[in-house]
Amino acid sequence: MEAGLLDVRIWRGGDEGAFASYRVPARENQTVLDVVTEVQRCFEPSLAYRFSCRVGVCGSCAMTVNGAPRWTCRTHVKRVADDGALTIEPLRHLPLVKDLVSDVETFFDKWTQVGVFEGTATRAEPPAAVAPTSRERAAADAAIQCINCAVCYAACDVVGWDHDYLGPAALNRAWTLVNDVRVADRHGALERAMGEGGCHSCHSHGACMEHCPVGLSPTASIAGLKRTAFWSLLKGRAA
């Protein structure tokens, strides 16, 4: 590496594309997203990438950085650069649109496939009184802070092998619905999570948990779904 410069390789084009190399000045407190932005502004105006909030809330800037899926806006270059070298690619397991932009439609389709929040109460009723210390609320709280960045989806090997697999994020979402006492059809959420391509397809490799930028454990949520499915079967309930 030349002093003060980063060797950056960025994927350009579609599936048949190739890497392009850039020399980007190394700066203090520089994030990977800063590097991509600098390349786009200074060297490659046609470079396509996706970002929005830049502070780790919106979940739109995830890319593959030196082989691992990461949220680029909160990933400091000095933490991941390999002797000043960065290789930046789009997220795995999603169709590529162009450059660093993946099509996340399947990811969100699977997310909604497990169910969306539909409560029993109306706006006219007072808020439900849910004890934060209850077992179910604690389980839902542990999984609720997902930012939908698709890092877990890209990290999961099973998603790569089995295209019908719902993936860690959707199943993690299902676990929050199953444990939310305000949800009208909790059995339905469990039923959808344990269908074909559901929680039982998980190998418990833990890659989702390892890579989740906000420190969630979809692995634990999926294990919870399997456990709930197992005991409800033994107790003779439909779901």
Place this chain on the structure above:
Amino acid sequence: MSERHLYALQRMTALVMAPLVLVHLILIVYAVQGGLTAAEILERTQGSAGWALFYGLFVLSAAIHAPIGLRNVMREWTPLKGRPLDLTMLAFALLLIVLGLRAVVAVVGGGG
């Protein structure tokens, strides 16, 4: 049969097989160490209801357990899915039962 039924069956048959595998392995070591001949082994097993039950249960558990695991592997690694895959695995389970029980009969049957 739903995914959760298959999952539960696979786990429960694993529970059944865990001690059976251990006894089976110890038995092999014992028979080999003791220098028993095939004839001596058959002498002990033929007509034994205990060994018939032990290995019969082993065969049935394995015949349920293995095709469920293989089904997952096949679904991930081959284009075979859905009903054709289920029927293939059912055939595999039946094959294991037939071959396994045939072996059990050969060890515990006859003689006397």
